[in-house]
Amino acid sequence: MPEEPKALLIRPIRDGTVIDHITHGEALTVLRILGITGTTGEKLSIATNVDTRIAGTGGLKDIVKVSNRELSKEEVDRIALIAPNATINIIRNYLVVEKIGVEIPRYLRGVIRCTNPGCISNANEPIESAFGVSPNGLRCHYCDTVISSDYAQHII
Amino acid sequence: MYHIISIKDFERAEIDELLDKAQAIDQDPGPFTSLNGRQVALLFFEPSTRTRMSFASAVARLGGSSICVDSVEGSSISKGETLADTVRVVSSYVDVIVLRHPKEGAARLAAEFASVPVINAGDGAGQHPSQTLLDLYTIRQSMPLEGIDVGLLGDLRYGRTTHSLAYALSNYDLTIHTIAPETLEMPTSLKDELLDRGCEVVEHDDITDVINDLDVLYATRIQRERFPDAASYYNVAESYRITPELLENRKEQMIVLHPLPRASEIDPRVDALPCAKYFEQARNGVPVRMAMLEEVI
Numbered sequence: 001m002p003e004e005p006k007a008l009l010i011r012p013i014r015d016g017t018v019i020d021h022i023t024h025g026e027a028l029t030v031l032r033i034l035g036i037t038g039t040t041g042e043k044l045s046i047a048t049n050v051d052t053r054i055a056g057t058g059g060l061k062d063i064v065k066v067s068n069r070e071l072s073k074e075e076v077d078r079i080a081l082i083a084p085n086a087t088i089n090i091i092r093n094y095l096v097v098e099k100i101g102v103e104i105p106r107y108l109r110g111v112i113r114c115t116n117p118g119c120i121s122n123a124n125e126p127i128e129s130a131f132g133v134s135p136n137g138l139r140c141h142y143c144d145t146v147i148s149s150d151y152a153q154h155i156i
Numbered sequence: 157m158y159h160i161i162s163i164k165d166f167e168r169a170e171i172d173e174l175l176d177k178a179q180a181i182d183q184d185p186g187p188f189t190s191l192n193g194r195q196v197a198l199l200f201f202e203p204s205t206r207t208r209m210s211f212a213s214a215v216a217r218l219g220g221s222s223i224c225v226d227s228v229e230g231s232s233i234s235k236g237e238t239l240a241d242t243v244r245v246v247s248s249y250v251d252v253i254v255l256r257h258p259k260e261g262a263a264r265l266a267a268e269f270a271s272v273p274v275i276n277a278g279d280g281a282g283q284h285p286s287q288t289l290l291d292l293y294t295i296r297q298s299m300p301l302e303g304i305d306v307g308l309l310g311d312l313r314y315g316r317t318t319h320s321l322a323y324a325l326s327n328y329d330l331t332i333h334t335i336a337p338e339t340l341e342m343p344t345s346l347k348d349e350l351l352d353r354g355c356e357v358v359e360h361d362d363i364t365d366v367i368n369d370l371d372v373l374y375a376t377r378i379q380r381e382r383f384p385d386a387a388s389y390y391n392v393a394e395s396y397r398i399t400p401e402l403l404e405n406r407k408e409q410m411i412v413l414h415p416l417p418r419a420s421e422i423d424p425r426v427d428a429l430p431c432a433k434y435f436e437q438a439r440n441g442v443p444v445r446m447a448m449l450e451e452v453i
């Protein structure tokens with residue numbers, strides 16, 4: 001019997017970070033938020049629309065594996081807005097040494113662009129966008145504009 | 157270091173304290189010396205003659221001197237230079253920066269880069285705390301802020317003065333009545349925020365429904381460009397016009413305010429009535445701005 005094709009879909013990594021249970025279709029956005037562009041040198045494996053049995057996912061998820069780089073919790077929390085169920089596995093020598101969920105941080109810097117064209121954060125100034133996170137949505141630190149939906153569309 | 161950027165940064169007690177300070181200044185014949193030997197930059201990246209003059213007067217009365225940079229020079233300053241850089245450089249010349257800028261959040265940014273206190277004199281459609289404080293001050297001159305009915309009239313969708321005033325009023329136990337034409341109603345997000353803060357908000361579209369219950373009527377401009385054609389503008393403007401006839405059965409203590417300049421919102425015949433407080437309100441800009449300057453130095 002040949003090996004099941006699913007197993008070949010994405011190979012284990014020796015050292016690095018596996019981001020599992022990403023909302024399906026968002027893997028590339030996750031990489032963009034993490035500043036991993038394909039020209040930044042990391043060895044990447046990306047699987048999209050992988051079957052999952054976890055409820056509420058529509059049966060599909062995305063997975064990203066980043067070799068030779070251990071992402072910090074602070075870094076990966078930036079993806080929580082668009083992939084709230086993601087889990088982060090830190091891999092050393094093929095073993096998962098740490099497994100953590102993502103949490104939406106109280107303050108988001110440099111992730112979302114303010115939707116207000118008149119906002120100073122959209123002008124050519126040496127600042128990052130900044131949002132306070134609350135149950136009602138994201139409130140721009142500079143102009144008070146609230147973004148409460150479609151976060152993925154406003155990712156920088 | 158202390159900046160004054162947004163009325164939202166103020167607790168009620170801090171607002172009261174600033175208004176008390178303004179009142180003390182107002183009752184003191186002077187001369188004042190708190191800005192003796194100090195310089196204030198009035199950086200105006202968009203024109204606002206009245207606000208600028210009012211700040212310049214406040215600085216002079218406190219014994220300080222001001223360096224004015226108006227919108228024309230402002231635009232040449234800003235050419236190729238970020239506001240962040242401008243503010244860093246100007247900080248090294250002066251003791252306080254008063255900033256007016258067309259972009260929302262500009263004052264917040266300026267405060268992050270300045271090495272001296274920044275006072276927001278209006279940033280685009282955003283905050284204008286000195287206007288809000290002088291509005292509160294003027295109401296308080298006539299009546300306590302507690303338990304009153306305040307009507308906000310006009311363009312409540314885009315009008316920033318009413319937005320910050322409404323927010324500031326929500327620190328007090330009072331009722332806000334919004335009176336706005338269709339399409340110019342107060343944004344839902346702001347209304348929800350006021351309700352969350354425990355404020356009572358009643359919406360009206362006809363001023364005659366509520367005029368006789370109000371303690372304060374705060375009128376603002378309804379701009380021609382918000383309407384598709386001249387006819388619909390004139391219709392609305394006419395039905396929101398404040399006349400002596402409209403005010404005939406007003407409450408005795410009721411006052412009419414307007415941030416000025418006015419267009420046709422208030423009939424000039426109202427000026428002679430004792431309830432017309434809008435010129436007093438403009439005058440109050442000076443002691444309130446003096447108090448703000450004293451607060452930050």
Ligand SMILES: [Zn+2]
Nearest residue numbers: 114119140143
């Ligand atoms: Zn903004």
